[in-house]
Amino acid sequence: MKRSIATGILAALAAGAGLISGVMLVSGGKVPKETASRAVASAGTVAAQGKRKILYWWDPMVGPSSISPKPGISAMGMKLVPVYASQGRQSPGEVTISPAIAQDLAVETSPVRFGPLVKTVRTVGYFRQATPVSYAVSMRVSGWVGTLYATTRGTAIRKGDPLFTLYSPQLLAAEEELLASAQNSTLAARTHDPHSVAEARRLYQSIRRRLIFLGVSAAQLDHIVAQHKAREYLTFLSPVSGYLDRVSVRQKSFIKSGQTVMRIEQLSTVWLDAKVYDNQLPWVRLGEVIQARIAADPGRTFEGRIFFIDPNEDPRTHTVTVRARLGNPVGLLRPGMYALVNIASTPFKDILLAPASAIIHTGTGEVALVAKGKGRFVPRNVTTGLTGNNNKVQVLSGLKAGEEVVTSGQFLIDVESNMNELTAKFTARGRSPKPAAPDVKGAMPGMKMPPAAHQPTKAATPARSDLPSQPKSRD
Known part of the structure; x- marks a missing residue:
């Protein structure tokens, strides 16, 4: 092998020397500097290619199944082309592309960095x-309903609007007591006795508070005291604003103390x-x-x-x-x-984020292509979490802050990366030791067959991939 390499180098140098000599003859013995430099460079390129190690031969149109350790013809009838070892040692799946090809593929990258994860659901x-603003109108006294003003469910009601009138003997008796205490207060004021005035005033306020507690409005009480006459039917007003939800009484019906008359939804x-x-x-x-x-x-x-x-x-x-x-x-x-x-x-206020467009979903996992610089790209298995707005996704594992990931054109690079990994597996399989051939003298292992008779037979000629595609002509 070393001898063949040395022979190739000498041949390349000789070709270069011949090219220079030919130019000198044509130009009258003078060699232009540009021509000489191009000839030397061409010879150096040939010599460099002679030094490169050939990994395998294959047909790119067929794929990894056409990989062969020696030159030959593929299943499609095409001549196998050599694949040389890379100058640098690449990791499995690594892809190296030139800047021109990266521009044609519209490859774009974006950094992985920490930041807030924002999402609008x-x-x-x-x-x-x-529920807390539903108001039940319940009675604190018993009596008979006179006029029912609020009758239709859904009616809009303002605070202070009349709901119904009620006749109650208990309320009527309390009204009489209120009028008597008001008259006593007036008489006590004429005596100019402070103690009598205070006592009469205290009794009046006590009866008034009791009527307000029973549901009578202060305006009605003032009107009763001013008219010096008790009212048989008192009007009950709405304590809140809202909508009438339910009415459980009818006009002229009797209601008991504690009964819910209606419900108002605020x-x-x-x-x-x-x-x-x-x-x-x-x-x-x-x-x-x-x-x-x-x-x-x-x-x-x-x-x-x-x-x-x-x-x-x-x-x-x-x-x-x-x-x-x-x-x-x-x-x-x-x-x-x-x-x-x-x-x-x-x-999350500060977590590791990556562009969502950089994540390739393979069906069984997630992959991101990390840019290593100088046209080198490496696939990386990643684990992501929540996806937020502005094309950001939470990174749980697989990436670090500051790394550049491919956000555009990554699918074509990923195909090439998978092809490189598959090629490496085929190449490794081709270098693995071959299994030992079975012993033809005895029976096959695991088969209940007697040993075959040893007769001289012609060995089958294995198919060679390096034979010419055209058959030889007969003489």
Whole structure:
């Protein structure tokens, strides 16, 4: 082998010398500097190629299955071409491409760095009544309903609006006591006795507070004292603003003390139940800001904060209810209304991030191509976590901060990398020791066959890959 290499080098140098001599003859014995330098460079290139080690021969159109340790013809009838050893030692799967090819492939890289992971979860939700703001109108005295003003469910009610009138003997007796104490206070004031005035005043205020506690408004009490006449039917007013939800009495019906007459739902604050899929749950946290948009006012955004995350998942939709509290001062948000929901979340403030476009999903894992410089690219198995906005993905393992990863053109490089790995495996298999041939004198191992008779036979000529493709002509 060494002799053949030396012979090739001498032949190349001789060719170079001959080329120089030919030029001298043509130019009258003078050799131009440029011609001489090109001739020497060409001779050096040939000599350098003669020194390079040939790893194997193959047909690139067929692929690794055509790899052969010696020259020959492929299955497609093409002459095998040699593959030389690389100048530098490459790791498995490493690819080296020239800058021109990298430009043609539109190869782009981006660094791996630490930073915040931001994500906006987009989903839908429905408004519902807030349970803590549901007000029950219950009676503290027994009596008969006179006129029922609030009768239709869903009626908008303001604070102070009349709900119904009630006749109650207990209230009527208390009114008489209030009028008597008011008259006593007037008489005590005429005596100019401070003790008598204070005692009469204290009794009057006590009866007045008792009537207010039973549900009579202060304005009605003032009117009774001013008219010096008790009223048989007293009007009960709405204590809050909202919408009438349920009425459990009728006109002229009797109600007992403690009975709920009607229920008023306050919509100054509503709940928004957003439906979040289980793969979005890692982004949702208590206290996160939630934004909602409705079709009734598309140009407006309503904001609230998450205060409840349902511990159970709906098996039909595979969603979890995330609840937020939103203000509704003008009553635009109604229970049952549909809303588009955005939840802006930043679960991690400073973690290792890589471009999501740099991750190649192979079906069984994830791979990223790391740029080593000078046109060298190495595939790296990586493990990723959450994917955020702005094409960023959390890196759990496989990459380090500061490394450059390929974000464009990586698929063609990955194909070449896989081809290099496959070629290396074929080459290694070709260099592995061959298994020992079976002993033809005896029976085959594991087969119940008698030994074959030893008869002289012609050895089968193995097919050679280096034979010429054209058959020899007969004489």
